[in-house]
Every structure is written in structure tokens, then in C-alpha cells.
Amino acid sequence: MEKFMYLFRGGDNHAHNANDSAVAQENMQAWMKWMGELGQKGILVGAEPLQPTGKQVSGKNKVVTDGPYAETKEMVGGYLIVNAKDIDEAVEISKGCPVFNENGKVEVRPIQKMEM
Amino acid sequence: MPEQSDNTVNKLVDHFFRHESGRMVAVLTRVFGFANIEQAEDIVQDTIIRALETWRFGRLPDNPQAWLYRTARNKAIDLIRREKVKHKIETELAPLLKSEYTLVPAMSEMFKENEVKDSQLRMMFACCHPAITKEAQITLMLKTLCGLSTKEIGRAFLSNEETIQKRLYRIKEKIKEEHISLDYPGADRMPARLDSVLKALYLLFNEGYNSSHPEKLIREDLCEEAMRLTILLTENEKTNQPYTNALLALMCYHASRFNTRLDDNGFIILLKDQNRKLWNHFLIERGNDYLNRSAYEDLIHEYHIEAAIASVHANAKSYEDTDWPLILKLYNSLANRVQNPVVSINRCIALGEVKGYEKAIEELEKINGMSENCYYNASLAEMHLKAGHKKEALKYFQHALTLTSSNAETELIRRKINLCKE
Numbered sequence: 001m002e003k004f005m006y007l008f009r010g011g012d013n014h015a016h017n018a019n020d021s022a023v024a025q026e027n028m029q030a031w032m033k034w035m036g037e038l039g040q041k042g043i044l045v046g047a048e049p050l051q052p053t054g055k056q057v058s059g060k061n062k063v064v065t066d067g068p069y070a071e072t073k074e075m076v077g078g079y080l081i082v083n084a085k086d087i088d089e090a091v092e093i094s095k096g097c098p099v100f101n102e103n104g105k106v107e108v109r110p111i112q113k114m115e116m
Numbered sequence: 117m118p119e120q121s122d123n124t125v126n127k128l129v130d131h132f133f134r135h136e137s138g139r140m141v142a143v144l145t146r147v148f149g150f151a152n153i154e155q156a157e158d159i160v161q162d163t164i165i166r167a168l169e170t171w172r173f174g175r176l177p178d179n180p181q182a183w184l185y186r187t188a189r190n191k192a193i194d195l196i197r198r199e200k201v202k203h204k205i206e207t208e209l210a211p212l213l214k215s216e217y218t219l220v221p222a223m224s225e226m227f228k229e230n231e232v233k234d235s236q237l238r239m240m241f242a243c244c245h246p247a248i249t250k251e252a253q254i255t256l257m258l259k260t261l262c263g264l265s266t267k268e269i270g271r272a273f274l275s276n277e278e279t280i281q282k283r284l285y286r287i288k289e290k291i292k293e294e295h296i297s298l299d300y301p302g303a304d305r306m307p308a309r310l311d312s313v314l315k316a317l318y319l320l321f322n323e324g325y326n327s328s329h330p331e332k333l334i335r336e337d338l339c340e341e342a343m344r345l346t347i348l349l350t351e352n353e354k355t356n357q358p359y360t361n362a363l364l365a366l367m368c369y370h371a372s373r374f375n376t377r378l379d380d381n382g383f384i385i386l387l388k389d390q391n392r393k394l395w396n397h398f399l400i401e402r403g404n405d406y407l408n409r410s411a412y413e414d415l416i417h418e419y420h421i422e423a424a425i426a427s428v429h430a431n432a433k434s435y436e437d438t439d440w441p442l443i444l445k446l447y448n449s450l451a452n453r454v455q456n457p458v459v460s461i462n463r464c465i466a467l468g469e470v471k472g473y474e475k476a477i478e479e480l481e482k483i484n485g486m487s488e489n490c491y492y493n494a495s496l497a498e499m500h501l502k503a504g505h506k507k508e509a510l511k512y513f514q515h516a517l518t519l520t521s522s523n524a525e526t527e528l529i530r531r532k533i534n535l536c537k538e
Contacts, residue, residue, distance in 0.1 A: 028221040035218050039211020047215040
């Protein structure tokens with residue numbers, strides 16, 4: 001088993017926002033269902049949604065600026081880590097992600113094991 | 117009567133908090149797992165305290181139940197976010213609680229009506245696990261499902277708070293040792309496990325109905341709690357079995373006589389002398405309803421027969437009008453199924469009404485091992501009295517008198533003894 005990180009980019013609407021609209025409710029249910037299934041299979045390692053705002057610290061001088069300023073559709077909105085056999089399986093699993101219903105996309109990245 | 121209406125309000129408020137805390141403990145224990153039940157109970161207690169503080173001086177929220185659930189839910193979420201849950205959560209919900217994607221919605225879901233009821237049922241099965249003694253099962257149900265305090269349970273069992281606390285501690289340790297979870301038993305084990313739950317509820321009901329507890333309110337409460345939980349079982353298709361309905365019917369019939377069984381001084385009024393107009397006809401109707409619903413399969417359970425007997429009594433216009441031959445027939449089939457001396461004694465009393473008291477005495481004398489039982493001696497005495505044998509009646513009543521510690525029973529037997537001397 002290898003670990004893979006899904007980076008969720010874009011998406012109209014974050015399912016985790018406490019929003020009572022019917023669509024938000026539906027999205028929430030979809031996330032619960034999908035992550036519940038991953039949890040039951042025992043392959044879910046962790047996942048968190050991210051707020052759209054934050055700070056950037058950069059350079060040798062550690063300059064702090066507001067950010068990130070990426071376009072909404074490119075912005076990382078959250079991540080999830082799964083255990084999968086290989087990248088193909090990780091990709092297959094990612095297809096169940098509700099972010100696609102929200103016009104988002106998933107970037108599947110193998111976690112790098114550092115050489116000893 | 118302002119005092120009485122105050123009492124009614126207090127009782128309502130009391131019951132509201134008691135029942136809601138029972139529900140919230142069931143939900144949170146399901147979420148956190150039984151290993152964390154103390155933390156679940158702490159959250160619920162904090163929630164109730166906050167409600168009392170907030171509501172006392174402010175306005176009551178429009179929906180007090182929703183207020184309580186939201187507060188408890190938030191406290192539970194907070195505990196998880198601060199990673200302060202003592203034992204690792206291993207319930208099926210665990211993966212959803214680990215991520216902010218799903219933590220809040222999963223927790224909210226658990227406080228929806230259906231899930232609350234589901235949690236209560238799961239809790240019932242956990243409390244009535246066969247590895248726990250019956251007495252312990254009842255104690256645990258009263259604490260976790262009915263929301264009674266250890267003090268109240270102590271009062272109900274005529275015991276003290278400390279004893280009950282120790283008992284609860286031991287039961288909880290046992291549940292943790294045995295890894296009893298709040299999952300439903302599998303289909304193959306369901307009938308046996310449901311049987312165990314129903315038996316505990318029946319005992320809980322009897323604890324209230326038959327006990328000689330001096331406080332009527334406490335006895336009433338125990339019966340009410342037993343019925344409330346049995347009703348819950350009839351609302352779920354897994355547990356809504358014919359014999360569940362039969363047991364509920366039985367409870368309704370018995371409860372319908374609750375207020376006529378004792379006089380103002382707390383003395384027993386026998387079935388024959390009860391004012392049937394004062395029986396609770398709403399409950400008798402409900403009993404008839406549940407008994408009808410219990411009859412949709414061939415399977416006959418003891419509860420069916422007991423409920424049928426209670427139904428004949430409840431629906432009879434007077435003691436004399438009672439269909440005694442039918443009652444005798446029902447007791448015959450009950451006696452064939454269960455080895456229970458009380459059933460045998462009751463069968464003999466019915467026999468007396470059908471075939472004469474001499475015959476009843478003859479059959480009562482055949483029952484072994486009951487000569488030092490109060491009910492047996494009193495029944496034998498009663499049959500002798502009805503048959504006109506005052507001397508024998510006096511002898512058995514006097515013996516019965518030495519075998520009871522209940523004031524109500526003592527008084528009843530004394531009155532009977534006076535009749536024998538007339």
C-alpha cells in the first residue's frame with residue numbers, strides 16, 4: 001500500500017460550509033457517504049478542507065503577505081490522503097469524490113518516501 | 117390547588133430533562149463508543165446545567181429539545197477538536213469524526229429523530245447483554261436510557277446512592293471488558309437478544325407495579341419508563357415483533373389499574389373490590405390495540421397468554437361477569453409452558469371460580485415447595501374462606517402474616533383475619 005494525496009482544486013461551493021441550502025445539504029451528504037465508504041474500507045488516512053484565505057510567508061526574509069491569490073478555480077480547497085495499491089487505483093478511487101459535482105478537480109499525487 | 121399544578125409542572129420539567137438526557141447519552145455513547153460513556157454523560161450533564169442556568173433568567177427557547185441537542189452536539193464536536201476524547205473512538209463513525217469535511221454534518225445527523233431512536237435501541241441491546249445480570253441490566257437502563265440519577269435509582273430500589281454508584285461502575289467495567297458495542301445483534305442472534313431486552317423491560321415494569329415501595333410516584337415512573345422503552349421497540353421494524361406488542365399490551369392492561377389497586381392509605385384493594393369505573397380506559401383501549409397487533413403470526417409467546425388473561429379482566433364489566441372458563445383455559449396453557457409457582461397458584465384461583473373452591477384447594481395443596489410463601493398461603497386461605505372453612509382460612513392467613521414485610525400486605529391480611537373471626 002502506498003499513500004496518495006488528493007488536492008481538491010476549485011469547486012463552486014464547499015460542502016463543509018455550514019449552509020442550509022438544499023444543494024449544500026446534498027453535497028454534505030455526498031461527502032459523508034464517500035468518506036464513510038473510504039473509512040469503512042480502512043483506506044482513509046485523513047482529510048481536511050481549507051479556508052480560502054490565509055497568509056504567505058516567503059523569501060529569506062520571511063516576508064508575510066496576504067494570500068494565496070490564485071484564481072478560485074485553481075485554489076486548493078482541501079486535501080485527502082488515502083492508501084492505495086498504486087497510482088491507477090488511487091485515480092480510480094478519486095473518481096468517487098463529490099468535488100466533481102461542484103465543478104472542482106482532483107490532483108492525485110503520490111506521497112514521496114524519503115531515501116534513508 | 118396551586119401546589120398540585122406546581123407539582124405537575126415540576127414533574128413535566130423533570131421528565132423532559134430526564135428523557136432528553138437519556139436520549140443524548142445514548143446518542144453520544146454511540147458516537148464515542150461505550151469506553152467513553154463517562155465523557156458522554158459529562159457532556160449531557162454540562163448541557164443540562166447550561167440549560168437550567170440560561171433558561172432560568174432568560175426566555176425559554178422556542179424548541180427546548182433542539183436547543184439541548186445543539187448544545188450537546190457542539191460540546192461533543194469541541195471535545196473531538198481538542199482531541200480530549202479519552203479512549204480511541206472505534207465506532208463506525210470514527211473516520212467521519214476525524215475530518216472537518218464530515219465532523220459537523222456527521223454529528224448533526226446523529227441528533228436527528230430517527231438516529232436518536234436508533235441510538236436508544238442500540239443502547240437497550242447493549243444494556244441487556246446476556247453477560248450482565250438482570251438486576252444490573254435494569255439499573256443500567258434506568259441510568260443511561262431513562263436518565264434517572266443514581267440517587268433516584270437508589271430510592272427506587274430502596275438502596276443508597278453509594279451502592280448504586282458502585283454497581284454502575286462494575287457494570288460499565290464489565291461492558292468495557294467484554295467489548296460490548298452499540299451495534300445491533302446480527303439477524304441470527306436477534307430473537308434471543310430481543311428476548312433478553314423484553315424480559316428486562318418486563319422486570320422493570322414489575323419493579324414499579326408490584327413493588328411495595330412506599331412512594332407511588334416512583335412506582336409510577338418505573339412503569340412509565342418500561343412502557344416508553346417498549347413503545348420504542350414497536351416503532352422499529354427489527355424489534356417490532358408480535359411478542360413485543362403482546363408485552364406492551366400486558367403493560368397497558370396492568371397500568372390501567374394502577375390507580376385503583378391501593379386505597380388512600382396505601383392499602384391493597386383486590387381486583388374483586390376495585391372500582392372498575394376508575395380503571396384507565398384509554399390504556400385498556402391501547403392494550404386491546406397492541407394485543408390485536410401482536411396476533412399477526414402463529415408464534416405464541418408467554419406474553420401473548422399473559423396479555424390475553426389481562427385482557428379478559430380488563431374488558432370484563434365486573435368480577436362476576438369475568439369469563440373465568442376462558443381465563444382457566446389460558447392459565448392451563450401458560451402453566452404448560454412455564455414452570456412458575458405463581459402461575460400455578462393463579463391457575464388454581466381461576467379453577468376455583470369455574471369448578472368450585474374445594475377443587476381449587478385440592479389443586480393448591482398439590483403445589484410443592486411454596487409452604488413458606490406469603491402469596492401461596494394467602495391464596496390457600498382465600499379459597500378456604502370462600503369455601504366457608506373459616507378455621508382453615510384463619511390458620512393460613514395467620515401463617516401468611518408471618519411471611520410478609522410489606523405494610524400494605526400486612527394490613528390486607530389483618531382485614532382478612534378479621535373476616536375469618538366474624
